[in-house]
Amino acid sequence: MAIALEKKPATDLKSLAQDIVHRAMKGGATAAECVIREGDEFSTLVRLGQVEQLKESGSKAIGVRVFNGQRGASTYSSDFSRDGLDRMVQSALDLSRITSEDPFAGIPEPDQLGAIPAELGLYYPDVYSLPNEDRINYARRAEKAALDYDARIKNSDGGSFDAATGHKVLANSHGFVGEYRRSHCSVAAVPIAQTEDGAMQRDYWFSSALSLSKLENPEQVGKIAAQRTLRRLGARKVKTAHVPVVFDPLVAVSIIEHIFEGVNGDAVYRGASFLAGKLGEKIAAEGVTIVDDGTMPGGFGSSPFDGEGIPTRRTLVVENGVLKSYLLNTYTAKKLGLQTTANAARGLAGTPGIGIGNYFLQPGRKTPQQIIAGIQDGLYVTEFLGHGANLVTGDYSRGASGVWISGGELAYPVEEITVAGNLKDIFANISEIGNDLEFRSSAACPTIRIDGLTVGGE
16 A cells, blocks of 8 residues: 655645746746646445455656747656756757657747636545545445345445545746646445346446535445346347437436547547538537536536646537537647637646536436436437447447337336447437436536437347
């Protein structure tokens, strides 16, 4: 078991980041930026009441990116000694002299930089307040609740509890320096049910939050995990058919994530997206509005600034089916002749990529039960298997399992099926959107109904 590193005061890290930038500029860089990350992590897995895994660790690392005109390079290190930091900076400077020129490379302009002033509520010290035995008991309680729920729950892939805290500092040569802290915790259970003839099924449930006080009760998590597992018993195949398909919120997220992949500036400027050149065009059904918002207080994807030091914002990606915006960092924005949407995401080294803030499909008015009640024959998808989306052509085919809908009700579990279509048609045929939007991560989607899909079976 690793021992968590002792944290230095936040001001030390901010001063250090600024010092690294100063050293890079003094060494000949025309622009520079420094990122420092530190954090603690705890995770445990309990299976059949016994601890199978227990991990606790602390980490701290630093990265620098420098520019020599239009040539850029980056390095990172976990060695915070004076010599280690000097080597890191010098290595980046040396590399920047031999890399290829890129006319779009560089850090943001000074007038783009800053942080939103609102208190976002991202850090709660209570996630690390429990002694280890109490943390383990969270996992044990969730698993026990699942095992005790029904005699057909005969085994378990475990109960788990995770907690983490993080601290990020960013500084650059335009005078920007910012920092924020983040916390996270989760509890989950994965029970296994078995019929009298030996057929087995598994499913799961989880709760995640930024604060321990907002985490769902472990017993409730275990109960829902058991219910989801039991409803899979007796699963059968169905004949191939063209029917309405309803997506459970956990799998519906993958549909809007395909839109994110399509509006990702990297894919757009490379021409590797089926949404390239579609700004201002209708790409989805009338009721589809998708938002990316990094400014939501308490959001899993919220932050005061993005990976380049630009204040986060709310971006309307799709409005009433019309594509309004790509998601961009400064590099992809320059490539496309547009403005950044403050979606830069980065690690310690390399050029920033593109990530989401709090990314979601705006909910509708119907309950999931009302959506299902309107379908005579169809499929309710609860799980996807594998990856089957071609983001260039839009072709879509994925293995799935779920529950068959008959007469407006969930009738019986089904498995070993495929759901196929084209992403362009899938987005255009979203005919119902539920009112059950709930964030369990930085991306969220309510229940949705999609027409015109092929359910492949026997």
